[in-house]
Amino acid sequence: MTVLLRVDASARLDRSITRQMADRFIDGWRTREPDVQIVPRDVGLRPPSIVSEASIRAGFTPPENRSQDMNDALAESMALIDEVRRADVLVLGAPLYNYGLPASLKAWIDQIIRPGETFSFDLERGDFPIQSTLSGKSLVVLSSMGEFGFEPGGIRDGWNHMNPHLRTVATRLLGIAAEDIHEIASEYQEFNDERHQRSREQAFHDAARLGSRLAVARRTPCRNEEAHA
Numbered sequence: 001m002t003v004l005l006r007v008d009a010s011a012r013l014d015r016s017i018t019r020q021m022a023d024r025f026i027d028g029w030r031t032r033e034p035d036v037q038i039v040p041r042d043v044g045l046r047p048p049s050i051v052s053e054a055s056i057r058a059g060f061t062p063p064e065n066r067s068q069d070m071n072d073a074l075a076e077s078m079a080l081i082d083e084v085r086r087a088d089v090l091v092l093g094a095p096l097y098n099y100g101l102p103a104s105l106k107a108w109i110d111q112i113i114r115p116g117e118t119f120s121f122d123l124e125r126g127d128f129p130i131q132s133t134l135s136g137k138s139l140v141v142l143s144s145m146g147e148f149g150f151e152p153g154g155i156r157d158g159w160n161h162m163n164p165h166l167r168t169v170a171t172r173l174l175g176i177a178a179e180d181i182h183e184i185a186s187e188y189q190e191f192n193d194e195r196h197q198r199s200r201e202q203a204f205h206d207a208a209r210l211g212s213r214l215a216v217a218r219r220t221p222c223r224n225e226e227a228h229a
Helices: 017-030 053-059 068-086 103-112 162-173 194-219 223-227
Strands: 003-008 037-042 089-093 119-121 130-132 138-144 181-186
Touching: 003 017, 003 068, 017 089, 017 138, 017 181, 017 194, 037 068, 053 068, 068 103, 130 162, 138 162, 138 194, 162 181, 181 194
Parallel strands: 003 037, 003 089, 089 138, 138 181
Antiparallel strands: 119 130
């Protein structure tokens, strides 16, 4: 059974476009795998704690040397990391806030990225000592944007600092291959015109189709696996 970790980062609830996109994605997945397991994590409604001196000190202390206070300081982080470990697919509903990540989503990232848990650090690797301890996962980023033209060559090319950040975190720290990262965006929200309506409906359609397609792909052995069966 596939496990989807659904992370909603929008501060909005019923009006949230990214929450609706995530609904469509999961509905599409269920058309192919009805018993898929959904693990919900609503950081928009219940933001994780930001990292602190206590949590950093505890995180860099070997587990066998941690005090009870240190374990308590890491309890939230460990719970969030366990959800990530269990998941086959991370589904992030992430609106673009001020050209970057919602603060709640950044707090979640800082809680799940920890040495000895999601990555190892070894200076023997030279200038790239960090290596993820995770593998085999996919990332889906479902975003909404008040403006438009963030694509390469667009009028706001380079203004979107959320998606590049998420791609770097995914590939460098979560062990997710670039080809396993999928992004869909709804634009023009602040204009609230026909362009926004078309973009939103297209995003809903694409999210459902992507969910269905990825469900099929995960359940279909690759040719190399079939050849060596």
